[in-house]
Each structure stands twice: as structure tokens, then as C-alpha cells.
Amino acid sequence: MNHCGLLTAKKEPVPLKSIEVELEVRDHVATVVSTLLYENKEDKPLEAVFVFPLPGDAAVCHFSAKIGQTQIVAEVKEKQKAHEEYDDALSSGQQAFLLEESDQSPDIFSLSVGSLPPGESASIRLEYVTELAVQADDGLRFCLPAVLNPRYQPQGSEGGSVQVTSVPASLVPYSLSFSARVSSPHPISKVESKCSLDPLQYLNTEKTQATVKLAAGHKFDRDVELLIYYKDAHQPTAVVEAGQASAKPGTLMGDPVVMLSLYPEFPQAVMSSVVSCGEFVFLIDRSGSMDFPMDNRNQKETRIGSARDTLLLLLKSLPMGCYFNIYSFGSSYQHIFPKSVEYNEKTMEEALKKVEEMGANLGGTEILKPLKHIYSQPCIPSQPRQLFVFTDGEVGNTKEVINLVRDNSGSHRCFSFGIGEGASSALINGLAKEGGGHAQFITGTDRMQPKVMQSLRFALQPAVVDISVTWDLPKAVSVTVLSPPITTIFQGQRSLVYAQLTGQSPEAAEGCVTVKYSLAGHPSQNQLRFSLKPAEDTGLTVHRLGARTLIRSLEMEERERRGQQDGRVKQKVVELSVQSGVSSSFTAFIAVNKSDSKAIQGPLLRRNVPAPIMIGGAVPQSLSTQSYDFAAPVMGSPLPSFGSFDNSFAAAMPKQPRRDPLLQLVSLQKASGCWLLEPALAAALGKTSEEVENPKPSAVNKEVWATILALIWLHGFKSDVQDEWELLAMKAASWLCAQKAPCVTECVEAGNALLGCKVQKDSLGI
CATH class of the missing domain: 3.40.50.410 (von Willebrand factor, type A domain)
Structure with a gap:
């Protein structure tokens, strides 16, 4: 039987028709507005529930619904109260809308659209702000998560998990359109994506503003990832944002908030001593x-x-x-x-x-x-x-x-x-942030190796210790830092600090922040001077990101102290979330349509809107028309099947191709850094054993000759992926230097002649 219209894999109609996403990037901060269009084509009123991913550090700051000409803006309320209000509205025949963060993971949200009458449409607007992470190649990464894979919930772990309805990406029954506007004080050199994009359109001759769109026909088989590159972008900066006019001075939303982007530079002498x-x-x-x-x-x-x-x-x-x-x-x-x-x-x-x-x-x-x-x-x-x-x-x-x-x-x-x-x-950002390290995402055609070698x-790098941040501000201005203390610093990597500034600053006043630390026994410091005059036209982006940072810290503190305190930290989170309009794990956005006096009649049909799931390449026939309801043991039966579900078609995956020449050569290196003169090395270099052994200068031992050949091959043929083999080449060069071998210059010349290269001895580090 052919089903028409939009259907879930269970052959139920899907009320969600389309998602339209507009992204605005200013320097390294993004504001995202998603509009979700719902339509009930059935003959009974519906409740549509959509569980979907968002960036884990996003600050959700606006949620509203438009039905016909009526616009209802949601309020942030304590989660239990929001649930009760939503349930009361539905039971009395009113329309209601609920948006909440999962208790288990801050990157999963649930959106409930309640009492959508037959023939009715609703447009849902969701807005969030997020920081863009700096990548290994200095690009800034924005990711719109589209794929929501089932999350494995171990037996006996804390709390319940959100129930997720998923279908293979090829069966997602709603469309996605995506457009981005990028502006920066620095020229935009390029914007890249693994998804098909329409060409980048510059809006001015300085190339500091541009727009880009997702090409039509995007398939939900991947997250939408943008990599944005600016010229000379990674300089320390400070943005001071004015408080909200309607908020009380002395409160977070009423005072100015500053966002500092710090890029510490380490002394060269220390950096050379890895x-x-x-x-x-x-x-x-x-x-x-x-x-x-x-x-x-x-x-x-x-x-x-x-x-x-x-x-x-x-x-x-x-x-x-x-x-x-x-x-x-x-x-x-x-x-x-x-x-x-x-x-x-x-x-x-x-x-x-x-x-x-x-x-x-x-x-x-x-x-x-x-x-x-x-x-x-x-x-x-x-x-x-x-x-x-x-x-x-x-x-x-x-x-x-x-x-x-x-x-x-x-x-x-x-x-x-x-x-x-x-x-x-x-998970990925949280592990690195709390563990004082660095997070990387590897998707699509990315090679994992360069990102891992950067980490x-x-x-x-030597661990930075004794980190302190001191503020020098006019006497009338006091500072309340919203971010947790900086615990790790890496060369050239950004550290963000948010702080609330209370009091009146004189005209043209300046502030100064000094970061002091000790590195391999050397005391160092970096300073940033900035104007206290608020930047114009920043909305409340910085305030919301600052509030989100503080909320996350307090949530962590509440979990650490659970069972041994009286709920004051939780209360503080709820107050801050309500005051700033930013979501938290203890609050939810609730909107009730009170303008329509007519109660909606009849029992509600529940419709779960499916999120796309990645299940490898081709979808086995037995899976292609099935949805995967993922629930924790708390919500009913345990989840025995995800591992076996994975394995059911893991065996059908193609075997690894033959190892590439670089990895073949690398696999032959010894732990000390040297290579042996053996047939396997000759094969990796594309030569016979005789061709490799004959040109060896007689005064040189075999390991030295083999190691010089391997280094010449790496520099001569694999310079485009030097970041992958640089560390092991440094180890090889150190080993060679320790050998105090004769005739090194002669070896390099003979090696170049053999391999057809023109590599200079100095560039080998020997």
C-alpha cells in the first residue's frame, strides 16, 4: 500500500512539515533562530512530541508559538510548575507548548505541541546563542546537530532518559532549510562545510560581512557543520554589553557584562622544551x-x-x-x-x-x-x-x-x-572542559589523525600552573566573575571569561585584565586592556552566554552537593534562569494560548516526531521501516538491543582497504625513533632491497641510513600532512643527532638521488 503525505516509520502522519534555520554569526558568537512549522491534517486534535539535539553549550533564550494571527511568547518557569501548567491547559482544552532540556544530557531537548485542532497550523520559533569553538586549523566551528542517535543508558545509572523516536536519515519526513549571515571586524576568508552550500556572497568590499545558504535538497544524513575562517582573527578581545533597560541595576541582566577572549602566547624558549x-x-x-x-x-x-x-x-x-x-x-x-x-x-x-x-x-x-x-x-x-x-x-x-x-x-x-x-x-565538550583538555569533532571526510596529533x-606542552586573573578597573566599578576559574591554558588556544560589571564608570574609562601563570618554572603573564564603553547593537547575547555559564557551574555544584544541602543552589539556578530567560535543567519554557475561549474537544492523539538516526551506510530492509524508541530502564523495559542492533549489520561492513603508504612507513619505525634497513622499508619506499642498500655510504651504519631515507621520504612526499608525522620525525631526528654519525650530508645527498627528492638537510632537523 502506498502511503501519501508525511509519515513516520510506524505509518503515522507527522505533523511537523518543515524546519527553517537562520544563523547569525558575529565574530565567534552565533545566534540561531529555528522556525518549526506544524500542521494537523488529521480529523482529531493532536499532541506532537519532538525530541531533538542542540549544541550542548547553547543558551536557549526564546520560545514562542504563532497560531493564525495570535503570537504567544513562552515564559521560563520551574520545571515541575511548567509541566503542571501544560497538563492543566491540555485537560481544559487549551493549546499549550512546552520546551525542556533532558535531565540526563544538556544537548537533548523535548518540544511538546499540545492540542493542535484538526486543520490547524502552528509556527514555533526557538532561539539560542552559542560560542563557536576554535579548530586545529584556526577555523571556527558551528554545528547544527540534526542527527540524534540513540544514547546507550547503562543499567542502574542515574535518572531516566528521554524517549527518542528515530528513523534512518533517508526516511525523515520533514524538510530543512538553512541560511547564515556572518559578520566580523576581520575579513572573512572562507566558509566551508561537508554539506552542499550555495556560493558565499560578500555584502561589502571589505569582506567583513557575508551570507551563505545550504543548497536545496539537503538530506538529514549529517549534522550541518560550518567552518568559518577569518584573517588574523585570533587576537585577544573584549566586548562590553549594556544591561537590559527594564532590569534592576545590580542584577545580572541590569548591569553591563563583559566577554573576554584570551589567547595566551607562551615564551618561545619554554615552548621549544617539549x-x-x-x-x-x-x-x-x-x-x-x-x-x-x-x-x-x-x-x-x-x-x-x-x-x-x-x-x-x-x-x-x-x-x-x-x-x-x-x-x-x-x-x-x-x-x-x-x-x-x-x-x-x-x-x-x-x-x-x-x-x-x-x-x-x-x-x-x-x-x-x-x-x-x-x-x-x-x-x-x-x-x-x-x-x-x-x-x-x-x-x-x-x-x-x-x-x-x-x-x-x-x-x-x-x-x-x-x-x-x-x-x-x-559529552565531548564536557569531558575536555572538566578535564582541562581539548575537544575535537571528526565527521564526514575528516581525517582523524591531524586533529588527534594536535591534541x-x-x-x-608543559602544564600551566598557578593561574590567576586580576582586574584593574575604575574605583566606582566592581566585578563579579561569572565563569569558573581558568584551570588550563594551551598555547594559542582561546579562553573565554564572562564577568558582570557593577557601578558607574566614567566616560572613556578603561579596564585591564592580567592573566598570570607559571610554565615549566617560568612565571609568565598576558594583559588585555579594553574600553568600558558598551558596544552598540549586541542584543543581550553576551548576558545570555554569561548567564548560561553561571547556570552550568551552579548545576554542577548542585549535583556535587546533592543529598547534603537544602536545595538553595537549585533555587538559585531557577531564579537566574527565570531572570535571564535562559533554559536550565531545572526549568522549562511554557506557553499557553489563553486567547481562544473555545475548548478543543475530543481525546488527543499523540504523535512522536522522529529525529534522524545514523545507522551506517545502506539500511537493511528489516530496519528501514521501523522506529527505535529509546527509553531508560526507569521508563519501562531496559534497553537490551542497541549493541546487538549495531552488530546485526556490522558484519556486513566492507573490510579495511590496504594501508596507505604513510601508515606503512610509520608502522616500521622503532620506539626509539629509528628505522631498520629491511625489505619492508624498501617496499614502503617503493624500491627493491638492492636499490636501497647499494647507495649507502660505507662509513654509515644501516639504521642511520634507513632513518635518513625515511625522513627524506616523509618531507619529500608527505609534506601536505606534516602535522600527522611531525612528532615522530622529531623523535627520529633526535635519535640521529644522538648517534653522532659521520657523513650525514653525504647520506642526505645520496638519499635525495635515490628517492628523486630535493630535501635540504636543515629541514630534516639533523
């Missing part, structure tokens, strides 16, 4: 969904395959004398060594053998247990612990996981990597 110690713990997701392709258009490279290749590069790049271990997890977890071991040739080879055997065959996504085990291990003196977490982020107990990382943040730094479409931004370079 640390050669540390305990490196790698935690790899091996749940069934890691067997999905990295990119739907290229089925060959799977997430787990890319993770294996990345581990190879990481293990080859570690410094001699450090310690390491590799954990992997799904429904259970495993580790290669009972405890972290010293890095040498024997332990590296043993680990690589185990890595080669790793498959996506461990079921669901339970990350809490391996993290607890890692934290239970005693730290090794003088070897700072660095944790690298690789996951596709399909985790239900996000807040529990982030709390655990925060509780242990004093003993380690956590670097996190979200792999594939639908990875939870709340390894951060991990090898």
Missing part, C-alpha cells in the same frame, strides 16, 4: 556503532578503522621514557596492560599487535566503568596523566560521566574526540 614525560592513557570506543563508515559517501573507512590508524601514529609519536596504556570499552571494558607500562620497543610492539585486532564488537557504550577503573589506578610520580577518549558519543548518562571526570580533574588532563555524525557535543602536541 616535555618528554607523562602517562598517556588511550580509551577507545568499541561499541557496535564504531563499525559505521566515517562518511556515508565513502563506505570504506570505518570509525574503528580510523581509530586503529590513529593509535598507530600516537604510539609511534610518544617520547621514550613515558608511560602508557590502552583501554577499550563497549558494554564491558578491556585493557592491554594491567597498569600503565614504560614506553619502549617491547611494550609498543605488544600494544600495536592488540590494536590491530581491535574490532567494534563490544556491544553498547558504557564509558563510566572504564573511567572509574582508570581513576582508581595510582598516578605515577613525575609522569602527569593525559587521558585521550575516542567515542562516537552515543552515551545516555552524560552528566554522570562528566561529573566523574570533574571529580578527578586534579590528577589528569582529558582530551576528547567525537567521531561521526550525531556524537554528543555535551598530542597540546598534551606534550
Whole structure:
């Protein structure tokens, strides 16, 4: 039977017809307005429930509904009160609208549209503001999450999970249109996306304003990700925003709020002394969904395959004398060594053998247990612990996981990597933020390796300690910092600080902020001077982001103190959320249509609006017409099936292609940094053993010759991906220098002649 119109996979009509998204980017802050159009084409009144993702650090600040000519603006209220008001409205035949954040994860929201009469349309407007993260290549990343994969909820974990109705991306029954306007004090050099975009249109000759649109016919098989590049953008800046005229001075919304973007620069002398110690713990997701392709258009490279290749590069790049271990997890977890071991040739080879055997065959996504085990291990003196977490982020107990990382943040730094479409931004960003590390997202055709190697370079930077921020302001002005204290600083990476400024500042007054810290025993400081005059026409974006920052800190404090206090922190969150109009986990947006005196008759039909789910490439026939209701044990039956659901078609995935030449060469490097003169090296260089051995100067030993050849090949043929092999090449150059080998210049000349390259000896670092 052919069904007409918009249907869920359960063959029910979908009242959501379209989503229109307008993005406005100002420098590194984004305002997003989504308009959702609903229409009831059935003969009974409906309640439509839509569970969907938003960025984990978004500040939702406006929610309204328009029915005909009537506009109803929602208010923020305590969550329980909002629920009661919504239920009362529906039971009395009124229309009502409810928007709330999931208790378990701040990047999942639920939107309920209640009592939509037959033939009626409703337009829902949702607005949020968010900061844009700085990427490895200095681009700013905006992501509109579209894909909502089921989140695995472990047995016995805290609280219940939101029920999600999902369909494969190809079956999503509503359309998406997306347009963006970008403005900045700096020229916009380019805007990139893995989704098809119409060409960038500049609005002025300075190229500081531009618009771009998603090309028509976007498929919901990926999140909409924009990478925005400005010229010379990453300079320290301060934006002072005037308070709300209607709010009382002395309150957060009534006073000016400043947003500081700090980009500390470390002294060059310190940066050249990269640390050669540390305990490196790698935690790899091996749940069934890691067997999905990295990119739907290229089925060959799977997430787990890319993770294996990345581990190879990481293990080859570690410094001699450090310690390491590799954990992997799904429904259970495993580790290669009972405890972290010293890095040498024997332990590296043993680990690589185990890595080669790793498959996506461990079921669901339970990350809490391996993290607890890692934290239970005693730290090794003088070897700072660095944790690298690789996951596709399909985790239900996000807040529990982030709390655990925060509780242990004093003993380690956590670097996190979200792999594939639908990875939870709340989880990936939260792990890095609370663990004092750095977060990266790897989607579509991205190579995982350059992003991971950038994080390894951060991990090898000396830890910054004794961080303090001091303010120098006019006497009549006092400051209340809204952001948590800065606990980590990386070279060239942005730190954001929000603060409320109370009191009257004289005309043309200036403020100054000084960040002091100690780096490898060297005291350092960076200063930023700024005008206290409020910037014009910023709306209340900075206030809302500042309120969101403070709300998140208070929510974390409330969870830490749960059971041993009287709810005052929760009350403070509710008051701040209501005052600022910004959502929190304890509040919800509620709107009731009181203008229509006519009660809506008849029982309500519930319609779950499906969100797109990524289930790999081709959808097996048995899955293509089914929806996946995801509920925690608290809400009924436990969820036994997600791991097995993953595995049901994991076996059908194509095998990894033959290893690329770079990884082939890298795999032959020894832990010390050298290469051996062996047939496998000759093959990796594209030569026979005789061709490689004959030109060797007689006074030079085989390892030195082999290592110089490998370095020439890397510089000569793989300079475009230097960020992937730079650290292991530095290790090789250090090994060569330690050998004090004769005839190095002669070796480089002979190696260039053999490989057909023109690499200078100086560029090899020897």
C-alpha cells in the first residue's frame, strides 16, 4: 500500500512539515533562530512530541508559538510548575507548548505541541546563542546537530532518559532549510562545510560581512557543520554589553557584562622544551556503532578503522621514557596492560599487535566503568596523566560521566574526540572542559589523525600552573566573575571569561585584565586592556552566554552537593534562569494560548516526531521501516538491543582497504625513533632491497641510513600532512643527532638521488 503525505516509520502522519534555520554569526558568537512549522491534517486534535539535539553549550533564550494571527511568547518557569501548567491547559482544552532540556544530557531537548485542532497550523520559533569553538586549523566551528542517535543508558545509572523516536536519515519526513549571515571586524576568508552550500556572497568590499545558504535538497544524513575562517582573527578581545533597560541595576541582566577572549602566547624558549614525560592513557570506543563508515559517501573507512590508524601514529609519536596504556570499552571494558607500562620497543610492539585486532564488537557504550577503573589506578610520580577518549558519543548518562571526570580533574588532563555524525557535543565538550583538555569533532571526510596529533602536541606542552586573573578597573566599578576559574591554558588556544560589571564608570574609562601563570618554572603573564564603553547593537547575547555559564557551574555544584544541602543552589539556578530567560535543567519554557475561549474537544492523539538516526551506510530492509524508541530502564523495559542492533549489520561492513603508504612507513619505525634497513622499508619506499642498500655510504651504519631515507621520504612526499608525522620525525631526528654519525650530508645527498627528492638537510632537523 502506498502511503501519501508525511509519515513516520510506524505509518503515522507527522505533523511537523518543515524546519527553517537562520544563523547569525558575529565574530565567534552565533545566534540561531529555528522556525518549526506544524500542521494537523488529521480529523482529531493532536499532541506532537519532538525530541531533538542542540549544541550542548547553547543558551536557549526564546520560545514562542504563532497560531493564525495570535503570537504567544513562552515564559521560563520551574520545571515541575511548567509541566503542571501544560497538563492543566491540555485537560481544559487549551493549546499549550512546552520546551525542556533532558535531565540526563544538556544537548537533548523535548518540544511538546499540545492540542493542535484538526486543520490547524502552528509556527514555533526557538532561539539560542552559542560560542563557536576554535579548530586545529584556526577555523571556527558551528554545528547544527540534526542527527540524534540513540544514547546507550547503562543499567542502574542515574535518572531516566528521554524517549527518542528515530528513523534512518533517508526516511525523515520533514524538510530543512538553512541560511547564515556572518559578520566580523576581520575579513572573512572562507566558509566551508561537508554539506552542499550555495556560493558565499560578500555584502561589502571589505569582506567583513557575508551570507551563505545550504543548497536545496539537503538530506538529514549529517549534522550541518560550518567552518568559518577569518584573517588574523585570533587576537585577544573584549566586548562590553549594556544591561537590559527594564532590569534592576545590580542584577545580572541590569548591569553591563563583559566577554573576554584570551589567547595566551607562551615564551618561545619554554615552548621549544617539549616535555618528554607523562602517562598517556588511550580509551577507545568499541561499541557496535564504531563499525559505521566515517562518511556515508565513502563506505570504506570505518570509525574503528580510523581509530586503529590513529593509535598507530600516537604510539609511534610518544617520547621514550613515558608511560602508557590502552583501554577499550563497549558494554564491558578491556585493557592491554594491567597498569600503565614504560614506553619502549617491547611494550609498543605488544600494544600495536592488540590494536590491530581491535574490532567494534563490544556491544553498547558504557564509558563510566572504564573511567572509574582508570581513576582508581595510582598516578605515577613525575609522569602527569593525559587521558585521550575516542567515542562516537552515543552515551545516555552524560552528566554522570562528566561529573566523574570533574571529580578527578586534579590528577589528569582529558582530551576528547567525537567521531561521526550525531556524537554528543555535551559529552565531548564536557569531558575536555572538566578535564582541562581539548575537544575535537571528526565527521564526514575528516581525517582523524591531524586533529588527534594536535591534541598530542597540546598534551606534550608543559602544564600551566598557578593561574590567576586580576582586574584593574575604575574605583566606582566592581566585578563579579561569572565563569569558573581558568584551570588550563594551551598555547594559542582561546579562553573565554564572562564577568558582570557593577557601578558607574566614567566616560572613556578603561579596564585591564592580567592573566598570570607559571610554565615549566617560568612565571609568565598576558594583559588585555579594553574600553568600558558598551558596544552598540549586541542584543543581550553576551548576558545570555554569561548567564548560561553561571547556570552550568551552579548545576554542577548542585549535583556535587546533592543529598547534603537544602536545595538553595537549585533555587538559585531557577531564579537566574527565570531572570535571564535562559533554559536550565531545572526549568522549562511554557506557553499557553489563553486567547481562544473555545475548548478543543475530543481525546488527543499523540504523535512522536522522529529525529534522524545514523545507522551506517545502506539500511537493511528489516530496519528501514521501523522506529527505535529509546527509553531508560526507569521508563519501562531496559534497553537490551542497541549493541546487538549495531552488530546485526556490522558484519556486513566492507573490510579495511590496504594501508596507505604513510601508515606503512610509520608502522616500521622503532620506539626509539629509528628505522631498520629491511625489505619492508624498501617496499614502503617503493624500491627493491638492492636499490636501497647499494647507495649507502660505507662509513654509515644501516639504521642511520634507513632513518635518513625515511625522513627524506616523509618531507619529500608527505609534506601536505606534516602535522600527522611531525612528532615522530622529531623523535627520529633526535635519535640521529644522538648517534653522532659521520657523513650525514653525504647520506642526505645520496638519499635525495635515490628517492628523486630535493630535501635540504636543515629541514630534516639533523
